[in-house]
Amino acid sequence: MIKLQSITRTFHMGDQAVYALNDINLQIDSGEYVSIMGPSGSGKSTLLNIIGLLDQPNSGRYELDGKPVTDLTEIEQARIRREKIGFVFQSFHLVPRLTAAENIELPLILGGIPVEQRQARVQAALQAFELLQRAQHRPSELSGGQRQRVAIARATIMQPSVILADEPTGNLDHQIGAEVMVLLENLHHAGTTLIIVTHDRELGARAHRQIGMRDGRILTDQHS
Amino acid sequence: MTLPDTLLTSFRTVVSYRLRSLLIILAMALGVAAVVMLTALGDGARNYVINQFSSIGTNLLVVLPGRAETSGSFLGAVLGQTPRDLTLKDAQLLERLPQIRRYAPLNVGAAELSAANRLREVTVLGSTEHLIPIRHMKLAQGSFLQQGSERSAQIVLGAKIAREFFPHTQAIGQRVRLGDNRFLVSGVLAAQGETMGFNTDEVVIIPIDHAQAMFNTTSLFRILVETKHHNDIEPAKQAMLAILKQAHDGEEDITIITQDAILDTFDRILHALTLAVAGIAAISLIVAGILIMNVMLVAVSQRTAEIGLLKAIGATSSDIRRLFFAEALWLSLTGAMFGFLFGQLGSQLIRWAYPQLPAWAPLWASIAGIAVAVITGIVASILPANQAARLDAVQALGKR
Ligand SMILES: Nc1ncnc2c1ncn2[C@@H]1O[C@H](COP(=O)(O)OP(=O)(O)OP(=O)(O)O)[C@@H](O)[C@H]1O
Ligand SMILES: [Mg+2]
Numbered sequence: 001m002i003k004l005q006s007i008t009r010t011f012h013m014g015d016q017a018v019y020a021l022n023d024i025n026l027q028i029d030s031g032e033y034v035s036i037m038g039p040s041g042s043g044k045s046t047l048l049n050i051i052g053l054l055d056q057p058n059s060g061r062y063e064l065d066g067k068p069v070t071d072l073t074e075i076e077q078a079r080i081r082r083e084k085i086g087f088v089f090q091s092f093h094l095v096p097r098l099t100a101a102e103n104i105e106l107p108l109i110l111g112g113i114p115v116e117q118r119q120a121r122v123q124a125a126l127q128a129f130e131l132l133q134r135a136q137h138r139p140s141e142l143s144g145g146q147r148q149r150v151a152i153a154r155a156t157i158m159q160p161s162v163i164l165a166d167e168p169t170g171n172l173d174h175q176i177g178a179e180v181m182v183l184l185e186n187l188h189h190a191g192t193t194l195i196i197v198t199h200d201r202e203l204g205a206r207a208h209r210q211i212g213m214r215d216g217r218i219l220t221d222q223h224s
Numbered sequence: 225m226t227l228p229d230t231l232l233t234s235f236r237t238v239v240s241y242r243l244r245s246l247l248i249i250l251a252m253a254l255g256v257a258a259v260v261m262l263t264a265l266g267d268g269a270r271n272y273v274i275n276q277f278s279s280i281g282t283n284l285l286v287v288l289p290g291r292a293e294t295s296g297s298f299l300g301a302v303l304g305q306t307p308r309d310l311t312l313k314d315a316q317l318l319e320r321l322p323q324i325r326r327y328a329p330l331n332v333g334a335a336e337l338s339a340a341n342r343l344r345e346v347t348v349l350g351s352t353e354h355l356i357p358i359r360h361m362k363l364a365q366g367s368f369l370q371q372g373s374e375r376s377a378q379i380v381l382g383a384k385i386a387r388e389f390f391p392h393t394q395a396i397g398q399r400v401r402l403g404d405n406r407f408l409v410s411g412v413l414a415a416q417g418e419t420m421g422f423n424t425d426e427v428v429i430i431p432i433d434h435a436q437a438m439f440n441t442t443s444l445f446r447i448l449v450e451t452k453h454h455n456d457i458e459p460a461k462q463a464m465l466a467i468l469k470q471a472h473d474g475e476e477d478i479t480i481i482t483q484d485a486i487l488d489t490f491d492r493i494l495h496a497l498t499l500a501v502a503g504i505a506a507i508s509l510i511v512a513g514i515l516i517m518n519v520m521l522v523a524v525s526q527r528t529a530e531i532g533l534l535k536a537i538g539a540t541s542s543d544i545r546r547l548f549f550a551e552a553l554w555l556s557l558t559g560a561m562f563g564f565l566f567g568q569l570g571s572q573l574i575r576w577a578y579p580q581l582p583a584w585a586p587l588w589a590s591i592a593g594i595a596v597a598v599i600t601g602i603v604a605s606i607l608p609a610n611q612a613a614r615l616d617a618v619q620a621l622g623k624r
Binding site: 049052054055074075078079081082083087089093095097106107109110111112154155158 | 225226229233240241529532533534535537540541542543617618621
């Protein structure tokens with residue numbers, strides 16, 4: 001469960017303060033499927049980064065699974081990112097010199113998982129995302145859809161309870177994007193909390209809960 | 225992230241940036257190789273000099289006329305004027321000293337040697353039969369001035385002279401003319417080559433009194449003295465100084481050089497020289513270190529997005545720092561190892577090209593070279609690694 005109370009995030013541009021997030025109150029229960037929409041610059045990515053502990057709010061309180069996390073040390077926050085959160089980005093963010101399998105293995109290495117277990121888990125992930133044929137290919141040898149599948153496999157390899165996807169289909173054509181959405185929605189069906197930032201109304205409408213943002217504030221919050 | 229995983233991951237990174245890594249490793253390797261080879265040369269020169277010194281005799285003291293200007297510098301005595309002659313009588317006084325095993329008075333001159341229709345100028349040493357063991361010379365055949373035959377006109381020929389004058393016949397027993405005097409060849413020196421710039425293969429040795437008569441002098445060039453034991457050198461020196469001072473009416477107008485003191489001086493000079501060249505070579509290691517720092521800084525900015533990604537999937541700052549640290553460590557360690565191998569190979573080539581030079585790199589130099597390389601690598605990576613670790617994850621992810 002994610003619980004944000006009066007979260008504010010400001011950036012300073014010269015002597016002017018920009019409110020990327022302005023007094024956000026939001027609660028997302030475990031297993032929810034949420035889409036976040038809004039114009040460019042409305043604070044969607046910032047919100048996602050704060051939920052994923054990549055960014056720190058200037059003020060406010062954030063509880064994850066009932067425990068306050070804003071005051072945790074850097075090492076403890078890294079541990080939560082590793083174990084509970086999976087990120088999926090618009091531009092995939094694969095390490096170019098590593099193969100698909102090695103990219104998927106990265107979180108396991110960071111988590112100190114023993115080699116024998118790593119191999120089995122990577123194999124299972126490759127199979128689940130239909131990447132077995134591409135295991136030894138580098139990102140430059142993969143199509144956009146394949147790259148995003150590798151990224152999703154990497155985000156889920158530690159079996160996180162929350163998947164945060166920032167415009168996961170933004171760099172993909174319509175059909176491939178729809179396939180990727182199906183993969184993410186399958187994760188939701190398996191019980192993972194799924195939060196997707198998107199510009200695409202059609203895709204956003206597939207979520208059971210739609211949040212609309214503007215100027216760092218939540219304008220609408222609809223359940224469908 | 226476990227240590228083996230950190231090392232393995234950074235090793236893979238080093239391998240995947242092949243050209244960049246090769247260049248850094250080469251720079252490091254050249255620096256270490258320079259340290260190893262230059263110290264091998266320096267230490268080889270030192271050992272060469274020590275060998276040369278011990279080949280001219282052990283437990284050796286040399287008495288020369290004239291007073292050294294300052295103690296410790298024998299140049300003044302060598303070059304300076306001689307106020308009072310050193311004589312055979314002085315030499316004989318030394319015989320009484322208990323520390324002394326044997327002594328050899330020495331005169332040096334040049335004269336024309338002729339025999340068997342040949343003629344050439346040779347260096348003439350005038351001495352006694354003790355010269356040969358004291359100077360560690362060896363006779364190939366015959367003998368020299370057996371006890372009691374000091375007045376007989378015998379001559380010992382250097383190996384090369386004997387070969388030149390009597391290529392086909394036995395030299396011993398032949399008569400030769402040296403200056404205006406006739407001598408009987410009684411022995412031939414074994415070939416020894418050059419030691420300390422002095423080639424015993426091209427000298428002849430005659431009895432001291434014949435030499436003094438030939439060169440019309442009563443003064444000696446040197447007295448060579450060998451003590452019984454190494455410990456006797458200092459007491460012998462003091463005793464000799466006292467005796468000769470007394471013989472010279474209380475005036476200390478001679479200089480005694482101990483081989484030890486000269487050897488010590490050379491040893492110290494050459495050791496300092498070796499250290500100096502090692503230091504200069506080590507500067508190239510610092511340069512390689514700066515290269516590593518530069519390359520790692522470039523790597524941090526090239527891999528900014530990747531660092532952001534690693535943080536997003538749960539890497540801590542210290543994971544990132546360790547990864548960059550380990551990468552620099554691999555580069556410098558590999559460079560140091562190759563440098564050590566190159567240096568050993570180079571030293572081997574030097575020894576092969578100059579067999580008389582024992583060009584072995586001293587252990588301290590090899591260890592220091594490798595250590596300095598690794599330490600510079602580590603120090604050079606501190607700044608880039610910290611920079612990488614401090615990167616803000618969100619901003620890093622935004623970088624393309
Ligand atoms: N590092 C930063 N420095 C200064 N301002 C920033 C920074 N990051 C974000 N902002 C500002 O914060 C606001 C929200 O940014 P954010 O990236 O969250 O918007 P977004 O809704 O994700 O937009 P887009 O749809 O274009 O991705 C914007 O006005 C942006 O300019
Ligand atoms: Mg955004």
